[in-house]
Every structure is written in structure tokens, then in C-alpha cells.
Amino acid sequence: MKLGLFVKIALYSLATTSYGWRPKGHEWHPPLPGDSRSPCPGLNVMANHGWLPRSGKNIDLATLRVAVTGAYNYAPTTFDKAFEQAIAFNLTTTGNSSTFNLADLAKHDDIEFDGSLSRNDFYFGDDLHFDPVIWATVAEKLGLYEHGDSEKDKYVTVETAAKARAARVRDAMKVNPTFNASLNEISGSPGTTALYLTTLWDTKADAAPKAWIRAFFEQERIPFLEGYELPEKQKTGADINAMFARVQSVNVSVQH
Numbered sequence: 001m002k003l004g005l006f007v008k009i010a011l012y013s014l015a016t017t018s019y020g021w022r023p024k025g026h027e028w029h030p031p032l033p034g035d036s037r038s039p040c041p042g043l044n045v046m047a048n049h050g051w052l053p054r055s056g057k058n059i060d061l062a063t064l065r066v067a068v069t070g071a072y073n074y075a076p077t078t079f080d081k082a083f084e085q086a087i088a089f090n091l092t093t094t095g096n097s098s099t100f101n102l103a104d105l106a107k108h109d110d111i112e113f114d115g116s117l118s119r120n121d122f123y124f125g126d127d128l129h130f131d132p133v134i135w136a137t138v139a140e141k142l143g144l145y146e147h148g149d150s151e152k153d154k155y156v157t158v159e160t161a162a163k164a165r166a167a168r169v170r171d172a173m174k175v176n177p178t179f180n181a182s183l184n185e186i187s188g189s190p191g192t193t194a195l196y197l198t199t200l201w202d203t204k205a206d207a208a209p210k211a212w213i214r215a216f217f218e219q220e221r222i223p224f225l226e227g228y229e230l231p232e233k234q235k236t237g238a239d240i241n242a243m244f245a246r247v248q249s250v251n252v253s254v255q256h
């Protein structure tokens with residue numbers, strides 16, 4: 001454990017001088033005041049690495065396609081439907097109906113929905129920014145800060161992730177009198193769990209490393225420091241759908 005901490009410190013001091021790896025020009029920087037960010041960690045990560053404009057503004061489809069390939073090695077058109085859906089909701093504030101600013105996506109009940117893993121519900125005033133209190137409840141269910149002795153303690157499995165998501169939705173329904181179970185909430189919520197798992201998947205472990213999940217949600221950063229590498233094999237919508245099916249197949253009901 002001591003060694004672990006030492007290595008961590010070494011990595012972080014290395015990080016201050018050379019955050020700039022892989023590839024040049026796509027260093028991680030947190031947003032500056034005035035930059036636009038979304039309720040979606042996946043998009044924010046890409047803006048923080050300059051795959052999307054660092055301003056988070058005037059995002060168009062061509063830029064998104066380049067970004068998802070550069071940042072995560074998804075096939076360029078993987079997120080076309082999501083983009084087109086956002087455009088179709090007319091939520092843009094850019095003045096150009098082919099683009100949006102990241103913050104535009106926070107418009108409640110369009111794509112944004114209640115019971116998110118790392119954001120609070122719209123009813124409580126802020127559905128856009130990372131919410132450490134909400135996330136702490138989810139992180140606990142994911143066991144993100146538990147480091148057991150065995151190799152498998154380093155990973156979040158599909159089963160754990162599916163149960164953590166379901167528990168978060170149950171918690172949100174308990175405290176939010178306006179929780180609205182729209183179609184988006186019902187199908188979108190396992191969908192976003194499938195998205196982060198697919199994006200941060202370690203094929204050999206058949207699970208997602210806890211350290212990668214922490215960096216992705218808590219710093220909105222690609223976890224290169226924690227050993228993430230761009231997948232050699234490009235991922236597609238089929239990978240996301242397959243993961244979605246796995247998430248959906250977990251029995252998340254609780255005994256009373």
C-alpha cells in the first residue's frame with residue numbers, strides 16, 4: 001500500500017510536467033471561466049483534451065466525429081444519432097441550428113434526465129455540474145475507493161455497475177417529488193452506464209478499472225496516467241449495444 005501511494009505521488013509529479021502525452025495538442029486542461037460544459041462527462045472529457053473545442057461551444061457533427069475517434073477510438077459515426085437527437089430538440093443557443101454549446105444539453109427532459117450518476121436532478125437546481133455528494137453515493141456502490149488484495153478488487157463489473165445505477169435511480173425517485181419517468185430516463189439510464197463501461201473497458205479483465213472511472217467522472221480526464229490506452233480495435237455502436245444488453249440483463253431488484 002505504501003508503495004502504491006509512492007507510485008501515485010511519482011505519477012502526479014510527473015503529470016505536472018508532462019500532462020501532454022498522447023497525442024500532442026490534446027493535453028488535459030480543466031475548463032476556464034466562460035467555457036461551456038455539459039451534463040455528459042464523455043463530451044466534457046473530449047473538450048478538456050481539446051478534441052472538442054476547449055470552449056465547449058459551437059459543436060458540429062464533423063467535429064464530434066473526429067473527436068470520438070481521436071479521444072476514444074470510436075468509429076466516427078457512432079454518435080451521429082445522439083448528435084442529431086440533440087439538434088432535433090432545438091435546444092441550441094448558438095444561433096446556428098447545426099451546432100450547440102455543451103451547456104445547452106442540460107435542458108431538462110430533452111436528453112438530460114433525472115437519476116444521473118454524477119449530477120443532481122433538475123428539481124434540485126443544477127443538473128449540469130458534477131455533484132460530489134451524488135457521486136459519492138454512486139462511488140460507494142461501485143466500490144471505487146475499496147482496494148482489496150485481489151486483482152478483481154481493482155475493477156467494476158457489469159453487475160456492480162448495473163446495480164449501482166439502479167440504486168441511484170431508486171434514491172432519486174425517493175427524494176425528487178417531480179422525478180419523471182420519461183422514456184429517456186428508463187432507457188437512457190442503463191444506456192449511460194453502458195457508455196462509460198464500453199469507453200473504459202478492459203477487455204482482458206472483462207471489467208472497467210476503478211481508477212479509470214474515477215478519472216473520467218471526477219476530473220473529466222482520459223485516464224492515461226492510470227494506464228488507459230486507446231483501444232487498438234475501433235469501437236462501434238454494436239459494442240455499446242452489446243454492453244447495454246449486458247447491463248439490462250442484470251437482476252437489479254432488491255429484497256425487502
Ligand code: HEM
Pocket residue numbers: 039040041042043064068079082083086105106111112113114115116117118119192193195196199
Ligand atoms: C463520446 C462518447 C460518450 C460517452 C462516453 C458518454 C458518456 C456519458 C455518461 C457516462 C453519462 C452519464 C452521466 C451521469 O449519469 O452522471 C452521459 C450523460 C449524457 N450524455 Fe453522454 N457520452 C458520450 C457522448 C455523448 C453525445 C455525443 C451526446 C450528445 C450529443 C451526449 C449527451 C449526454 C447528455 C445530454 C447526458 C446527460 C444525461 C443525464 O441526464 O444523465 N453524450 N454521457
Ligand SMILES: *[C@@H]1O[C@H](CO)[C@@H](O)[C@H](O)[C@H]1NC(C)=O
Pocket residue numbers: 088089090
Ligand atoms: C424543432 O424545430 C423544428 C423546425 O422549426 C420543428 O419542426 C420541430 O417540431 C421542433 N422540435 C421540437 C422538439 O420542438
Ligand SMILES: *[C@@H]1O[C@H](CO)[C@@H](O)[C@H](O)[C@H]1NC(C)=O
Pocket residue numbers: 060096097098099
Ligand atoms: C452553421 O454551422 C455549420 C456547421 O459548422 C456551418 O457549416 C455553417 O456554415 C454555419 N452557418 C452559419 C450561418 O454560420
Ligand SMILES: *[C@@H]1O[C@H](CO)[C@@H](O)[C@H](O)[C@H]1NC(C)=O
Pocket residue numbers: 108109122123178179180182
Ligand atoms: C419533469 O419535472 C420537471 C421538474 O423537475 C418539470 O419541469 C417537467 O415539466 C417535468 N416533465 C414532465 C414530462 O412531466
Ligand SMILES: *[C@@H]1O[C@H](CO)[C@@H](O)[C@H](O)[C@H]1NC(C)=O
Pocket residue numbers: 251252253254255
Ligand atoms: C431477482 O432478484 C430478486 C431478489 O434477490 C429475486 O427475488 C428475484 O426472483 C430475481 N429475479 C429473477 C428473474 O431472477
